[in-house]
Amino acid sequence: MDPLLSGDIGFAEILIVLIKVLIAFAGLMVGVMLMVWFERKLVADMQNRIGPNRAGPFGILQTLADGIKLFFKEELSPAKSDPFVYRLAPFLALVPAFLVFSVIPIAGNFSGDNTGVVTIAGHETLMQVADPQIGILLVLAMSSIAVYGIMLAGWASGSKYPLLGSVRASAQMVSYEAALGLSIATVLLLAGALSTNLIVNEQAGGRWNLWMTGLVPFVVFLIAATAELNRPPFDLVEAEQELVGGFHTEYTALRFAMFFLAEFMNVVTMSAVIVTLFLGGPNGPLFGITGWVSDYLLPSIYFFGKLFILLFVFVWFRATLPRFRYDQLMDLGWKLLIPLSLGWFLLVATVQVSQDQGWNPIVVVTSVVVIGVLGASLLRLSIRTGNFRRTEESEEAEDSHMSPKDPGGVR
């Protein structure tokens, strides 16, 4: 018999799964709606405007009103588009955004010997929709699939601005995906598991990865996540002044709304991932209370509180920072974040092994840092000589008037 079906699958188990799925869906949708309103209102405040204030109290229903409006709008797909891929792309953008949320633990008691297990109607379960053992790999995989949504949307539109936007998007997201993965690897060193439940469990009792990994992976992850989400200051994908709307220029009505929804849903889920990886998830002081307060109420308050702070940070970035130039963006990703996160990964790994072997921590850290600094300066030197040689060569070429200058180079 297939192991998937062996054992007893009671009605209660199926019901619990269904309830969890529904709660996650509803919570995510409401969260996204509030996030859109929150962002508009907060940016308005920071720019000394009022922001949406007509639909509902404080304009809180503005997102709903916009959604309903787009629902009843005529849909136009350009004659030159590729019909199948054009229709597929919104799915590819939105569904991965949903799926990431399924591995996020939003409540549960992690203090002491507890591992976040709660008992619902006699069944032990976790406060997350699913807990696959490769949890964090699922997050990475889904963020890779989201790249397809954007890339195919731009390509299938058969128009110039969307194509340019999607080419930018794929290069940008691919570049920062590497830094994202490498800063996760540092967290895995401490957690010793890929499951999100175990990663949160490892951070119980104030041992948050934020300081246990030494802050650097968190900063790298935050920057890489902002780039991965195409949020300002890394929103070159849809830089309005240059590309009209970027990859979704040719999308109208509800299909456009899907991309819009996916974008904000990604912000919410990525913040949830950061909370899970670095800020201890639903961990927090429980004041010795037991029962449903420590199982559901306090942990979910801590989780959503941390989530809220991160969402505020993302909006804050948008209101404060000017957009990067494309080459600056690529330089930051490849020349700073990737070497930095790799170096930090090795440092944390060495500290981890040295603790296990009982070496003197001070000696170990100093020697690793010395090696790191030496390596970095060697690298700098090598690149400098490389650059120097190249400029000499190109000057010689210019003197001899033999080589045609870069014909298509637009700066």
Added chain:
Amino acid sequence: MASSPLSDFLRSYLTAAIFGSLGFILVGLLLFLSYLVRPNRHQAQKYLSYESGVDPVGSLWSQSQIRYYIFALLFVMFDVEAVFIFPWATRVEAYGVFGLVEMFVFIGVLLLGLVYAWRKGVLKWA
């Protein structure tokens, strides 16, 4: 859940798959409902590609110089690297000093690859 570890293991994927397909169905349903209620008034000009309000210039697929295509190749290098690093990172203590030295060598070689690309000027706005 009183069942074997393997079925627990598979069921968590099943749950994730159910969640994903539910998302797919939801998006499809919304689009279908909108298809039923929205107006549909054909007019040839509406289906032109958008080019800031003027008639589109050139053919269907415009050619443009794609910079940074080499980054896709470099990305493959670092993503495959992550595939090797992740399992090692979850079991650092088990591999001890030997594993650590190996990892230094491994990452060192990969960094050399990045340095090579850097020195060749691939990472520049060419």
